[in-house]
Amino acid sequence: MQLTTQQVEDFHNHGVIVARGVLTDADLQPVIDELSAWIDERAQTLHAEGKIAELHEDAPFEQRYGLLFGQCQDIGQGMDIMFYRGRAMFNFLHNAHLLDAVEGLVGPEITCNPIQHLRAKPPVAFDPHTGPSFHVVPWHQDAGVMMPEAEGSNVVTCWLPLGDATEEMGCMQALPNVFRNGYLRHLRAGGTTIDPALMPDAEPLSLACRKGDVVFMHRLTPHRSTPNVSDQCRWSLDLRYQTTGHHTGRTAHPDFVVRSRQAPSSVMDSYTKWRTDWIDAFENPRGVVGHRAE
Ligand SMILES: O=C(O)CCC(=O)C(=O)O
Numbered sequence: 520m521q522l523t524t525q526q527v528e529d530f531h532n533h534g535v536i537v538a539r540g541v542l543t544d545a546d547l548q549p550v551i552d553e554l555s556a557w558i559d560e561r562a563q564t565l566h567a568e569g570k571i572a573e574l575h576e577d578a579p580f581e582q583r584y585g586l587l588f589g590q591c592q593d594i595g596q597g598m599d600i601m602f603y604r605g606r607a608m609f610n611f612l613h614n615a616h617l618l619d620a621v622e623g624l625v626g627p628e629i630t631c632n633p634i635q636h637l638r639a640k641p642p643v644a645f646d647p648h649t650g651p652s653f654h655v656v657p658w659h660q661d662a663g664v665m666m667p668e669a670e671g672s673n674v675v676t677c678w679l680p681l682g683d684a685t686e687e688m689g690c691m692q693a694l695p696n697v698f699r700n701g702y703l704r705h706l707r708a709g710g711t712t713i714d715p716a717l718m719p720d721a722e723p724l725s726l727a728c729r730k731g732d733v734v735f736m737h738r739l740t741p742h743r744s745t746p747n748v749s750d751q752c753r754w755s756l757d758l759r760y761q762t763t764g765h766h767t768g769r770t771a772h773p774d775f776v777v778r779s780r781q782a783p784s785s786v787m788d789s790y791t792k793w794r795t796d797w798i799d800a801f802e803n804p805r806g807v808v809g810h811r812a813e
Contacts (some may be wrong), residue, residue, distance in 0.1 A: 522538060530624055533695040534698030534736065535734065535735070535736045537732055537734050537735075538734075541679075541731060542733065547681055549607035550608055550756075551681055553608065555580055557598065558587070559576070571590045571591050572590060575587065580754075581682050581751040584641060585642050585645045588645045589644070592646075600637050601772070604794045611756075613778075618777060621677060621760045626762050627779070628776075629761070629776070630761050630764075630774050631760060631774060632674050632759035632760060632767050632774055634759050634767075636756070636757050637756055639754050640654040640755075641747065642747050643746050654744075654747070655746050656710070658712055659712055660702065660739050660740065661676050662702050662811070663703075663705035663812060664810050666768045669738075671766075673762045673765055674761040674765070674768065675735055676759050677760060678734040678758075681730070682751070682754055684727065684728045685749070686725055686745070688751060689744055689745045690725065691734060691743070692725055692743055693741065694741040698740045700719060700739075703717045704717055706812055707810070707812040707813060711810045719741065763776055770807050771805060773793070775793065
């Protein structure tokens, strides 16, 4: 779905927008099916090892992961885009509805930035740690997890839930209208977070989403996520896309072209190459992966 002129204008004015209904259920279902199968296999392994007593095979996608996580946190080990490297996920990174919207913000030459995550935030009942973590992320700008060389890059964060993401489920919050203040120093203590002394004085915007919605954020827009006090998992992807040719901010990890009018043959659609590139990046590390935190 293309963004409207108003949505593009709002993004440039406020540094954050929620675009409703960008994705259909059919866009997301292959990823959900792939994850369900991955979780089932992992649960069976942990069950065989005696680490999980109850498999909850009949629980819905929104609930099963939390029920398993509550028994053994190892269930989530390896469950991120670059580690499990699923085919449906790779296909989704090229999703036409998503890229149509992204195009309005980065132009028609689009690269998939390697800074991307899959997050399953379990209810606090199963993950009582509500301090800074992969599940409850403190205030930061995405520029804080990129090399300073990406300062001039047009990288847009696309945050999207695989189900609903209400306030109760720990949706995202962002500070609108402050991205023009530029990069704010981040501290390592507290989990790569904006120096509290520099936090802009702005009212947080709650970014509650329904399945199919996408949050688009400027890489200088401060944002965080909150604990999940519901009884369902908050499933989401945070992907980043950028104008092709701009610095990715993370040279150690593979980026690839997902759309191009100028050079259509540059689009990387080989699932095998994508897998191999990630494996190579981990087995033969080179380049930089670093947070800008002090
Ligand atoms: O999904 C979350 O809870 C945090 C995501 C985030 O901080 C990000 O996309 O930069």
